[in-house]
Amino acid sequence: MSVLVYTEIAKGKIKKSSLEAVNYGSRIATQLNTSVTAVIVGDADVSELGKAGAKKVLKLKNDKLSTLDGMYLTAAIEQAANAEEANVIIFSHDFTGKEMAPRLAAKLKAGIVAGAVENPTISGDAFAVKKNVFSGKATAVYSIHSTKKIISLLPNSFPVELTEGTAEVSDFAVNLDAVNSPIKVKEVKKVTTELNLPDAELVVSAGRGLKAPENWGMIEELAKELGAATACSRPVADMHWRPHHEHVGQTGVAIRPNLYIAIGISGAIQHLAGVNGSKTIVVINSDKEAPFFKSADYGIVGDAFEIVPKLVAAVKNFKANHN
């Protein structure tokens, strides 16, 4: 009875969030005296799954798995879970996990915690799992008391740890003859930015204090120098100064990078809800009374148009000295 972990490939590599999930599953497996079996669709070098703690990797094989269709994928994972006699299944709480984990939970009648932020406390057959609630304003501990359990792990909750471990890799033929999804994929549009905001470890964000969309050049330059993703506040997205996928906050994307730099954002409670999981928060604002300073680790009171170019120069200088 192994712990099953669903993993994914992006740009030819195992996703970082998948490695986090395998690490997480492997810590649970140790407590349960068992091991991790990772499942994956598609072809890539899967050796990192072994390094992250998987003992087995099953490559799910069926032509119907060419798109991430929930009807097919959850049926495939169910078959792998049955074959492995897995009662605990781990996902990353990313786009795929948010769609697949609850569907699989309903299929298996498995209790689920979506967006876990800590390792579960296991006592007998019950798992106690902490997750964020009220959009990051609080946490709650959920007890899962069903035999089958599904946990999706919030990305960036734990650093990835790799060892010299190896996994035994095999193909797992899935039978989907009885499943027919009416969903047809017509077009896929990839966002051109290199960094996916929810996965980014560093984020530079700006708000209405920037005054106009043409002033974002210095924000993008600072982000580029830091290797950070760019984000924005809700008013800025609503005014179409920036694309909606950059909007972080309660009704936008919730993120928890290592570093969040907020420039010209006052820090409304709805914005804080989406970012207060960030490990370090820097606030740059001309208004020293801006509420965001109360939730910041570092603050600079002043004009963004003077400070940001100096920061860009300082980062360039820093990089030159820390090569």
Added chain:
Amino acid sequence: MKILVCISNVPDTTTKIAFSADNSTFNATGVQFVINPYDEWYALVRALELKEAQGGSVTILHVGGADSEATIRKGLAIGADDAVRIDAEPNDAFAVAEQIAAYAKDKGFDLIMAGKETINYNGSMVGAMIAELMNLPFVSLATKLDVVAGVATIEHDIDGGTEVVECALPLVLSANKGMAEQRIPNMKGIMSARTKPLQVVPAVATDKLTTITSYELAKGRTECKFIDASTPEKLIELLHNEAKAI
């Protein structure tokens, strides 16, 4: 087209969250409850736009106690034709999905819509669970929805971009920002909402697979360290040496 929109009753986004003294329950004293923004602004409003363009009906469904009827009436004021309240406490996502699926299974809805997540428990679970329980396709995080001759064209967010899919009805979808714009109910809507049908349906037996045992408020920051605006390079030093963030 017959559309069902699932709505949740949540604390207003500006709410200061508090719990009971033993941290076992949410303290709702003095809290203003609203329709979950994703359910209202995006799912319900787009459902109404489709109905206005093509005819049909929009029913709103809520799983909860009688104290959420003011929230349900707001959905009727925005324009839903009728409402259903399933009389059960919504304290487990799977149990809520089972209630909704049990009600909806023989009603012939073409579209079942919900917001992408509630802003109180942030689970993103109920839509996908309803789809599984009713053996229907599910499209998550939809930002555009059109229906022509019984086939939905949906643009939705995927990892690193967006995808356009087509799917013959019926289907379940979760709505994300971008699908529609918020509507403020007008006086006529508010007046008519009082007399629109609100049916109370008894709960069915469900499985409760999880329980919340305790809550904790997010920890605040200790104190903000200010750096003089004339020397922003100090920030980079601190981020490297102290915060170890770069």
